[in-house]
Amino acid sequence: MSSPALPQAEILIIGAGIIGLSLALELDARGARVTVVDRDTALSHASGAAAGMLAVHDPYNPPDLQELAQFSVSVYTEFLQRIERLGGMPVPYQTRITNQYDARGVGTRLVESSIDPRQLAPALLAAAKALSIDIREHEQVEVLPTRAQVVWTTGAWAKHYNVSPRKGQMLRVELPRASTLTEVHRAEHVYIVPRTQGPQAGTALIGATVEDVGFDLTTHAEHLVQLRAAAADLTGDLRFLSDAPIVEAWAGLRPGTPDNLPTLARVNERELVATGHFRNGILLAPGTAKVIADLIEGRQPRIDIAPFRATRYQQRTAQPSR
Numbered sequence: 641m642s643s644p645a646l647p648q649a650e651i652l653i654i655g656a657g658i659i660g661l662s663l664a665l666e667l668d669a670r671g672a673r674v675t676v677v678d679r680d681t682a683l684s685h686a687s688g689a690a691a692g693m694l695a696v697h698d699p700y701n702p703p704d705l706q707e708l709a710q711f712s713v714s715v716y717t718e719f720l721q722r723i724e725r726l727g728g729m730p731v732p733y734q735t736r737i738t739n740q741y742d743a744r745g746v747g748t749r750l751v752e753s754s755i756d757p758r759q760l761a762p763a764l765l766a767a768a769k770a771l772s773i774d775i776r777e778h779e780q781v782e783v784l785p786t787r788a789q790v791v792w793t794t795g796a797w798a799k800h801y802n803v804s805p806r807k808g809q810m811l812r813v814e815l816p817r818a819s820t821l822t823e824v825h826r827a828e829h830v831y832i833v834p835r836t837q838g839p840q841a842g843t844a845l846i847g848a849t850v851e852d853v854g855f856d857l858t859t860h861a862e863h864l865v866q867l868r869a870a871a872a873d874l875t876g877d878l879r880f881l882s883d884a885p886i887v888e889a890w891a892g893l894r895p896g897t898p899d900n901l902p903t904l905a906r907v908n909e910r911e912l913v914a915t916g917h918f919r920n921g922i923l924l925a926p927g928t929a930k931v932i933a934d935l936i937e938g939r940q941p942r943i944d945i946a947p948f949r950a951t952r953y954q955q956r957t958a959q960p961s962r
């Protein structure tokens with residue numbers, strides 16, 4: 641076996657969502673000593689609220705996301721297998737096909753999977769704890785340590801990197817016993833994601849709103865009922881959803897950016913940033929982890945990360961000098 645690339649390097653990750661914890665696993669594999677600090681409970685924010693689609697073929701993704709999305713999905717199975725090996729908790733794929741509808745309602749079948757983030761969260765934590773990763777919840781970092789490299793993975797709270805919260809409301813409905821729904825159905829403004837494995841099997845998620853309303857997590861009955869009606873209208877086969885009983889509803893805060901692309905960059909000698917994953921953080925986590933670990937190692941990442949540089953907004957708004 642080759643020797644680890646970051647032997648005993650000290651890394652502090654601030655933010656224990658899926659981005660921070662996936663990075664912690666990757667850095668541990670490269671030999672680093674990793675601490676992850678979260679001022680709240682690990683995985684209790686956007687990463688626990690997601691539907692879990694690995695939406696690599698979503699036509700509404702920005703084109704510049706494609707290479708990172710493809711890269712991340714190509715390492716996903718290996719990522720899930722490592723999590724299971726380390727922590728003993730499996731995270732099965734819930735679905736394998738997505739039906740994507742265009743504006744006229746014409747559907748295309750895509751080979752695209754989903755997982756359940758509520759299965760991933762405890763499994764990822766168990767994996768991190770099985771390693772020597774130091775996870776500190778309910779702690780704030782007051783002063784950055786001088787010896788460590790620091791990575792900001794603070795999700796919707798990374799306002800210094802042009803990130804702002806974009807709220808998503810979602811509901812979970814009970815499917816009729818006779819339902820054979822095992823594929824995702826998705827249009828521009830609504831999706832249905834069935835759970836086929838685990839404690840939520842026999843239910844489906846319907847999502848999601850995209851709202852710019854700050855750090856607000858309230859759900860509204862009228863929005864939920866509109867989502868369910870839109871889901872039922874997607875195709876004739878889904879009409880039964882119009883009165884499917886609602887099991888639960890919640891909202892989460894996606895880390896949004898002005899161009900809907902994440903920021904993955906070194907910002908100075910000691911600090912890096914990995915945030916702004918908007919609607920695709922579950923999909924992009926293992927690919928992001930490899931990119932950021934490469935940057936810490938001083939290696940060229942396997943994909944072009946120019947679209948994700950931290951300075952792109954400054955350049956765009958800069959006035960030409962006269």
Ligand SMILES: Cc1cc2nc3c(=O)[nH]c(=O)nc-3n(C[C@H](O)[C@H](O)[C@H](O)COP(=O)(O)OP(=O)(O)OC[C@H]3O[C@@H](n4cnc5c(N)ncnc54)[C@H](O)[C@@H]3O)c2cc1C
Pocket residue numbers: 654655656657658659660677678679680681682683684685686687688689690691692693694695779780781793794795796797807808809810847848891892893894895914915916917918919920921922923924
């Ligand atoms: C309704 C909804 C549906 C979604 N569906 C999908 C989907 O189907 N597929 C997909 O790929 N993605 C989906 N997403 C997007 C995905 O959830 C996010 O992109 C992803 O979870 C972002 O992960 P994160 O680790 O950056 O952020 P988070 O999970 O929010 O974690 C950030 C962490 O940083 C901590 N933190 C913040 N500031 C500080 C600080 N100063 N000090 C210490 N800790 C701090 C927070 O407490 C938090 O725990 C969905 C999101 C929502 C809301």
